[in-house]
Amino acid sequence: MGTVYAKAPEPATVNNPPQEGPDDIDFEHIPVKVERVVVEGVGRTKDDVIIKEVRPLLKAETFQEMVQKSHEVKQRMEKLGLFKRVGIFIDTAKDSANKDSYEITFEVREFRPISGGMNTLIGNNDASLLFGVKLPNVLGRGEKVNGEYTHGTKQTRGYSVMMSKPLNANPEILLSGGIYQFHGSYPWSGYKETDRGLDIDLTFPSVLGMHSLRWDGVWRDLRSLSRTTSFAVREQAGHSLKSSLKHVFVRDMRDDGILPSSGSLLRLTQEYAGLGGNVEFSKQELELQFNKSLFWDTVVQLSLAGGVMRPLHKKDDIRINDRFFLGGPLTLRGFSLKGVGPHSDDHPAGNALGAEAYWMCAAHIYTPLPFRPGKGGFGDLFRTHFFVNGGNLGNINFNDLQGSLKDMGNDIRWACGWGIVLRMGRVARMELNYVVPMAVKQGDSVNPGLQFGIGLSFL
């Protein structure tokens, strides 16, 4: 009896025909009949999900198909969050008269009913400590409950309890929902905010990419951060209730999320706030990225992002906590965090007020470190890059669309520079750059020279 840690076999192609010979077995043409599937080690996982997952195995007709399908079943069961480990054993069925009969045994290990942990999280120029409790596969069909507490450097505090469930035993279609409370401060705008909310999220794939449809109902309590907060921000203090529906579409064809060398990314976000509550606007955002490898592991990256929002009723204003901001060490380099665009003018360093539209673009040339120290290991986490980035943040007057668009195109801020990028795990990155701001407008908060940034979203 042999263990088959199944790997998807390479399909036979014209260039690679199955070789003839007495020792070679043509797996594709060995007929099989899967007589029995045994799953050992099942505790709280429900039978109906397992039966649904393993049923396709019984239809396997050739040996190769059987192995391939067993592998798929293993992957799906792991992806559903049913088991921690799945081992596959394939053997001939012993008590069967038919010599083509096989028996497949899955040896599974379930998750412990509860697990906890502590992690550090990197946000955009913010770090926090996360304490989490997880209940995997809590009801036996891949449901997960996740409780978290985060404690951050910039007075950020958050609690959340989320539940998720794969729909129809399909690991790609995930329904999740939860409640959360989050307290954060926004020193560039001079306010702090406490959010308490509920959300429901449905993630599903389509032929084009991944979709996420999310409803969020959140009570936001905005307060001035200090006595020096400008009056324009202070006027917006108070409670607001936002009930919004958001659709995010992502088509990510890149080979890596942090330091890609080829492929493109398209992300489209639409948000409609105004299903109850007293916050009413619609918001559209777009992000595009192209990567192309050149000679000597050099990669050229072009990115473009933009967004626009408008209130549902003409006379309404959009609150500061919904507006767009621009600038920072990972987006529009050369400017302080949220340092571009309208600022209150009653203080030496005014509060960033945000605006209703923005665009920015960036061009990078990434190369490995000079002389390539640590090649093939630690050194591959680093890149040097040269970049040019530019953009603008402003308000759009929909009665004078052409004029507004012209303004958005005229007052461009841009900067160029050079720096080192460090990849941190699979989601974050760190940059140390020397930046020269080339075009700045009055009121902008500029950060020339060395600039350090760490975060999840970057352009």
Added chain:
Amino acid sequence: MAGDMSSSPLVVDAFQAEIGASEPWPVDVCLYQQYAAEQITFPDYAHCLSVKTFLYMCGLDFRVEQKTNAEEMSPSGKVPFIHVGAFLVSELDPIIAFVNARGFNLVSDMSDTERSEMRAYMSMIESILVNAELYLAWLDETVSTEITKPRYGCPYPWPLSWMLPLRKQKDVRARLSSNGWKDKTIEQVCEEVRTCCQALSERLDEQPYFFGDNPTELDALVFGHLYTLLTTSLPEGPFAEIVQKFPNLAAFCKRIDEKFFKQEEN
């Protein structure tokens, strides 16, 4: 740093008073409060009325700006607050100090004894009338359910319209619990108000103002609270009757209303 300044408001207040002294009263002074007709609760209304009366007594011009979020905008979290140039000052006592620092003083020709007597009466109002108003507005079952909570929650959509009044009620209950007012009965509260009015009535006697012929901040404070108690129509209004039993106090309210408010309207 901004954060450091916010941690010691006293320093800021002193700093503001110092700067304030060198500048005249600007033309665009604004007093912020909640919407008087639909939103404001009567204890807050009394505070706003006291401050307005004080400013009128000083002969200072200002504009009233009504905002649903006046309470959240206020640096101290309480209404009213005034916006003078670059400064924000909230509540009566800091406003009095601020206005005095700008050279407007109602009590400059009073003796020290009179001043401390006035202070004593003012703190009696704070410790009796203010607590009695909060008790009636938030702890009395009928008044809080029928009047105070719906008014307090009216600018917000559901479910904030019931969550925020409940939260405010909890805060008021905690405050009244810490100073021993929570466990009083309505009769005991009325008795406190009666004692307070008795003391005020005796001090006022037949004078036009509490300290002779010129108004002081005590007059502004008393008017703000008594006028509010007299004119607010509530499903249960024991306080108005109590005040009415002191004819000189009722006449005092009428007099100030006519002198400082009817005039302003014209």
